[in-house]
Amino acid sequence: MSIPTPHIEVKDKDLIAKTVLMPGDPLRAKFIAEKFLDNPVKFNNVRNMFGYTGTYKGKKVSVMGSGMGMASIGIYSYELYKFYDVENIIRIGSCGAYTDKLSLYDVVLVKDAYSESTFAKCQSGYESDILEPSSDLNDMIKDSAKNLNIEIKEGRIHSSDVFYREEPDVFKRLNKEYGCVGVEMESFALFANAKSTGKRAACILTVSDSLVTHEATSSEERQNAFTKMMEIALETAIK
């Protein structure tokens, strides 16, 4: 395949930085570009999956939405890695807490992702139901958080294929059997694509709701207010 790809309309690879921050929500990508980047230029409008490139502290950084779920991030991250020479993708998402040790707005660094998904098996033949991010990126993220004086909690995430699940208490089993501290819907596919293309991925999450206490943030907060993880990711992107 050549560029532009079916889902990213960029004809010049240089318009996308080597490191892309990737929230699920394209409007979170817009917020980050407008709030944190100097001279942001929108490089993608296809399907309203906005992507922007600008500079942060003088260095080129891109931010682009992934959409929700493994199928969606699977498409965008693969095109970025394979056809636009992107080296690093840092997902910055929201997650639901599976434990009372996590509170709303806590920042979680994904140590590894457990999933029931067949994404990795279909995509590249990986049989494992646990996939890891880049340890180098995770070390850089920890260093950035330390420099910013932001506490991060490391843990295993449940990367789920479904948001709504009929069995209400399944999270208790996933917490007990697999040690999952929370749930989101993309990191397993992102890590699989990074592995199969020889690139690097990491995932930082902010707790948006709790399956234990039933507290929840609003959609507006999920779009615009999770700034700590944004700053950690931006500082990591320019290292």
Ligand SMILES: O=P(O)(O)O[C@H]1O[C@H](CO)[C@@H](O)[C@H]1O
């Ligand atoms: O806030 P984002 O990054 O979209 O992440 C989480 O939020 C969505 C569900 O509301 C899923 O994409 C899940 O992974």
Ligand SMILES: O=c1cc[nH]c(=O)[nH]1
């Ligand atoms: O996938 C997700 C993301 C946030 N909160 C949840 O409960 N699930």
